[in-house]
Amino acid sequence: MEIHPKEVSFRGGCVKVAKGRFGIHGGQYIPETLMNAVIELEEAYSRYKDDPGFIGELDGLLVNYAGRPSLLYLAEKMTNDLGGARIYLKREDLNHTGSHKINNVLGQVLLAKKMGKTRVIAETGAGQHGVATATAAALLGMECEIFMGLEDTKRQTLNVYRMELLGAKVHPVTTGTQTLKDAVNETMREWTRRMADTHYVLGSVMGPHPFPAIVRDFQSVIGREVRRQIMAAEGKLPDALLACVGGGSNAMGLFYEFIGDRDVRLIGCEAAGAGADTDKTAATMTVGKPGIFHGMRSYFCQDEYGQIAPVYSISAGLDYPGVGPEHANLRDIGRAEYVPVTDDEAVDAFEYLSRIEGIIPAIESSHAVAYTRKLAPCMKKDQIMVVCLSGRGDKDVAAIARYRGVDIHE
């Protein structure tokens, strides 16, 4: 995709970029059975995305239900402690349901309802997207089923119960590595089985076209708010934007608004697990190779024969062997940088932010906080960085305690 500043406008005016391509990435690699379902979705989306009624309804939900706009908070203690750039935190953790996932979900479930669907299905890793989907389904009166890797249901038992509390049915996925990738497989299989009344609420900027564009557009409210908020607070654009990247939805939501602003560095922080040089990693941009999987051409962790690699991260939300196609392209064209952050660094950052600012970040977001700690001291005091705090850390407390050898039960 060529970068045209005018395309970086309200609610993504460029859904159909060369048949859902971002450079060489993206596309629609799905079974024929699903083709008419994604075509129907694409048509519905292009009809509603600029429809004033739809936009008004969604904005109403974002403001009155999700609690937008989210704060852009100047982390003064952290700034002073690190002694470099001024650090702002984009507080997506303060949204209803505790993460940025609600932005996309309200948009997609509302769209599904307009399309006459009565049932939504979704994959979830950490459970944040599942909880958000179950929430929107409850609010908008849709039937809801969530697919979650068995391994993740164990790591995130509270979120499983939370989804059930919201009226969703949670299916533990026992195939493959029993994590996010397998949850996506199973949700795609379920959609193939039943699509007439069902919308697949994909949780990240991934999958076949038009999902990467739809999810990005619904998440791009993050970046639009940041531009307005930082201009009000500082009178200038930030020097760097940081966000964690699994599939990459909060990062894309933050970056998209600023792609045309060449002086703004875009930095995605991916999960290196035990280290990008080990086989216990999920650092797709660092170790992945080009591939075609989950409906898209992008980068994937895989072996020499194209078998998708079992990946690992302490963070269930970043524990994914691929990355969204638009990120893959931003990397190819040198517009965004992607850096690996280990479990250890993320856990340290989790504790650091809790103590220094009194904010407990999600372990996913802690990856971005960890890299902030490395980068901020290297920047000048008059420079500004904005870090997306994509979710809150309540869900991770028990797991972090276990990581530190404290045996507490949720």
Next chain:
Amino acid sequence: MSRLKEVFSAGKAFIPFITAGDPSLEITEQLVYKMAEAGADLIELGIPFSDPVAEGPVIQAADRRALEAGTTTDGIFEMMRRIRRSCDIPIAFMTYMNPVFSYGTDRFMSNCKACGVDAVIVPDLPFEERNELLPFCDKHRVVFVSMIAPTSGERIRMIADKAEGFVYCVSSTGVTGVRHEICSDAEVMISSIKRVKNIPCAVGFGISTPEQAAQVAEYADGVIIGSAIVDIAARYGSECIPHIEEFTRAIKKAISNK
């Protein structure tokens, strides 16, 4: 291509599917010989993939067993070379985009030609993205098999028009696996295809018994059976050969004279 033409030339075709390397490539090779003897007209060989999104539990498990047994794309090509020394049955590879793409599509198709693979079936490559493979298939004279599903609707015209070899008709929505009833949509689907192009149509997904096969053969040019055979391989492991041979004979008999 010439081998593929023979598939539908002598009555209704039976197309069994097995996952290569389940339980081992040695057994797969023997299965090819025995199924050919037992009346199979084309054999669909699955190159196992870690994440077969279009497959139900039975073939997913077979893919896992094959990969755990160390099956690789190169190993399957070597087996194909051995098979072609003595056996001329038409063979199609069934796999997903990533194993082909990461192998190098040109190199993959070139090896297919060199090893006598007649066609490829790739369920996660729809019509819109066919140029990912088609130029390389054409270059190396490997047939790219088009799939049509019950949800294809208006798309049938466009897909059938460009189809080559035969059309793989997916009998029902959902993933592969045994079903009690085969939806009669397939019959309507085939007549829509034939209105666009006179091309053989084989029906797959869900067929497991000789009765179902006979019923499908009333209107289809070929019957594809996967999960029911893979299930025999799962149950009998390295002892599966005579059982699959017998099953092949039973199906072939059931669809003959239809």
